[in-house]
Amino acid sequence: MTTAQTSVTQGEIDSRYNKLKSEGEGSGYFLNPDIEVTKELVKGLLINERRYGYMACPCRLASGDKAQDLDIICPCDYRDADLSEYDTCYCSLYVSQPVVKGEKSIGPIPERRPKDRVRKKPESNVQKGLSALPLPVWRCRVCGYLCARDGPPELCPICKAKKDRFERFI
Numbered sequence: 083m084t085t086a087q088t089s090v091t092q093g094e095i096d097s098r099y100n101k102l103k104s105e106g107e108g109s110g111y112f113l114n115p116d117i118e119v120t121k122e123l124v125k126g127l128l129i130n131e132r133r134y135g136y137m138a139c140p141c142r143l144a145s146g147d148k149a150q151d152l153d154i155i156c157p158c159d160y161r162d163a164d165l166s167e168y169d170t171c172y173c174s175l176y177v178s179q180p181v182v183k184g185e186k187s188i189g190p191i192p193e194r195r196p197k198d199r200v201r202k203k204p205e206s207n208v209q210k211g212l213s214a215l216p217l218p219v220w221r222c223r224v225c226g227y228l229c230a231r232d233g234p235p236e237l238c239p240i241c242k243a244k245k246d247r248f249e250r251f252i
């Protein structure tokens with residue numbers, strides 16, 4: 083299957099699907115077991131990757147400016163909170179284990195992304211405690227993983243988000 087608009091082939095979709103599935107399951111994240119729906123979402127991710135140069139969320143309107151869209155590059159900053167609260171991410175690409183097992187079903191969920199997308203970052207008690215560390219602390223904005231090192235890791239060891247999804251925590 084190839085279109086002039088996207089040039090995304092079925093082979094590319096299958097390959098990315100398999101990659102996301104194995105990476106996710108290695109870290110405790112599960113793709114939606116409805117393969118047809120999931121592969122359509124993977125196709126959307128690939129189209130956005132071609133269009134913008136990064137995997138913008140297939141269910142949201144990306145600006146095309148990576149700095150503006152960082153929070154909605156898949157896996158987005160909102161995935162874990164939505165999985166915890168609703169057993170699915172906003173697009174239903176990722177679902178909880180009870181959904182995979184058929185113990186729960188999913189429905190539509192509200193958009194968690196702030197309308198103005200302004201992130202306020204008051205210093206927490208954790209931040210105050212970590213500020214004594216000799217190295218800067220980096221936080222994965224997707225899953226919250228923290229590490230103290232000179233710079234952010236290339237890949238989050240937990241959720242596999244890329245380096246540019248880390249922010250300086252302390």
Ligand code: SF4
Nearest residue numbers: 139156158171172173
């Ligand atoms: S994890 Fe976030 S970015 Fe990825 S498909 Fe789900 S809602 Fe969209």
